[in-house]
Structures are given as C-alpha cells and as structure tokens.
Amino acid sequence: MSATPGTGLGAMLRTWRERLPPSAAGLPVARGRRAAGLRREELADLAGVSVDYVVRLEQGRATTPSASVAASLARALQLSTAERDHLYRLARLVPPVDGTISDHLPPGVQRVLARLGDVAVAVFAADWQLVWWNRGWAALLGDPAASPPRLRNFARDRFPVDAGPARLARWPVTEADPDATDVAVVSDLRRATGRFPRDRRLAVLIRELNAGSERFAALWATGEVASHREDHKTIHHPSVGPVTVDCDLLTDGDSELKIIVMTAVPGSEDETKLRLTALAGPPVAPHPDTDATGRREAGPPARA
DSSP, rough: OOOOOOOSHHHHHHHHHHHSSSGGTTEEEEEEOOOOOHHHHHHHHHHHHHHHHHHHHHHTSSOOOHHHHHHHHHHHHTTTTTHHHHHHHTTTOOOTTTSSSSOOOOOHHHHHHTTTTTSSEHHHHHHBEEEEEEEEHHHHHOOOOGOOOGGGHHHHHHHSSSOOOSSSOSSSSEEEEEEHHHHHHHHHHHHHHHHHOOOHHHHHHHHHHHHHHHHHHHHTTTOOOOOOOOOEEEEETTTTEEEEEEEEEEGGGGTTTEEEEEEOTTTTTHHHHHHHHHHOOOOOOOOBBBTTTTTTTOOOOOOO
C-alpha cells in the first residue's frame, strides 16, 4: 500500500519549510520576495547541509538522514517536540526518549536567541555538547564549524584525552578560577547522569574522559554533584587583543539545555572590543565534515 499523499518525509519537510517565515529564523527579508517561507538554500544554510541534499530529501531521492542531520533540520525548521519526533520516525530513526539527552531547541528558545542580535551566545546540551551558536560567538571565540561535530564538547576541551588543539575556542582563553570551572563541569556531568540515565552519548563521554584524563578521573571520584552557573573569562582575540567577559549560564526546563551568554561591562573598553569582533565577523574556515556530495553530518554555525 502506498503512503498517503503529502505525508512522507519529503512532503513534510517542504510543508515545514514553506510555513516558516525567514524573519522567524533571524534572516533578512528582501523587498519583493515571493517566497513566504524559507527557500531551500536558506534551510540548507541553517541546517548545515548542502542545497542538493535538501532537494533530494524533498524529492524523496534521499530518505534516511542521520540522527545528527535530523536534529539539525528540526532545529532549523523550529519544530515542536511532537513534530521533531514525527520527523525522526519518517526518517526511520528512534526519537529521543525520556532518560536520554535531547539536542532539540524549542521554538520559543529559538525566538529568544534570534532576538539577541550579535551578543555572543551558544547553546550546549546537558552533556556539554555544542548544538547551536551565533555569529557573535564565532566572531569572539572562532568558528566551531572548523572542528568535527563529535569534538564540539566543552568537557572534552576542559579534559583533553589527546594532544590535539582546543576545539571550541580558536584562540587562548583564561579564566578567573580555572580549578572551580573544572569542578563545576565534572559535578554538572555527574548530575546529568541522574537526569539522563539511559543516554549513551553521555555514558561514552564519561567513560572516555575517566580513562584518558587523570584530572577528570580525580574530580569524578569525589562524587560531587552540582550545576555550573557563571564564570569570567578573558579571550585573547587575534584582532582586538584581550577581551574580558562575563559568562552567564541559563537553563531551559527539563531538556537541561545550557544557554551561554558572553557580555562585557557596559561602557568598558572590553565592551568596545566585543562590538568590534561582532562587526568584523568570524574568519572563514573550511568545514571539515563535508563529504564528497557536499553533505554535512552535523549542525552548522547557526544564524543569529
């Protein structure tokens, strides 16, 4: 029996794309624009996949996107949780379930993020996996798109298990109390294990850090449980010099999303430098996880 017309993956992606006005995604609206919703190239940019791949999905020539691509599409289309789960099922994927970490950004959160302009903002999942960032964040710290998706994790940066460079900040960052930050990240991850006991990605992360980082293993052994809230950092930016910022953390309900906002003291030299980085924008870097077809396997640098 054939599927009911208009209910397949391609048809639903097209329906969701055409209903989302570009202004809701933080995109400029040109005068005389005919399309009320997103264009295919706009969705591709927001979701971090090639335009050709979006076309193939909508035409039914591609039917099994990876879980990371499905998550990126759901974020770009600002789907509700029920719609996201429907997208997963149409793509023959198991939707995130209770007890596992979600990378999904609810539409309300996306609306707030879009209205923050060039303030440096990023969103991390409960396991400190980076799932969204804006132009201001990339301009201040460097574009995370230069790192493979799996390595875009703050805990992996704090407790490296190899000699590779940092993956989330492209230039040096110093902190007022780095030891306190280490403790906060580890204790927050332990808290996440109680909240998301069935999450495989979290379990793998903790196992690898315990095995590969003596510092992490020592802090993990203390059994401390807490959450990370605020910090003060100095980013040694290659264009404007050192920029000292307040790093505040907000959380979003049951999903335990971590919204990180970096701001400088109003009227200070640091605020001027921060504005200069936003005006200059992030340097252009090739995307490392694009295959021969031009398809990316992860979420992109999100648009502000």
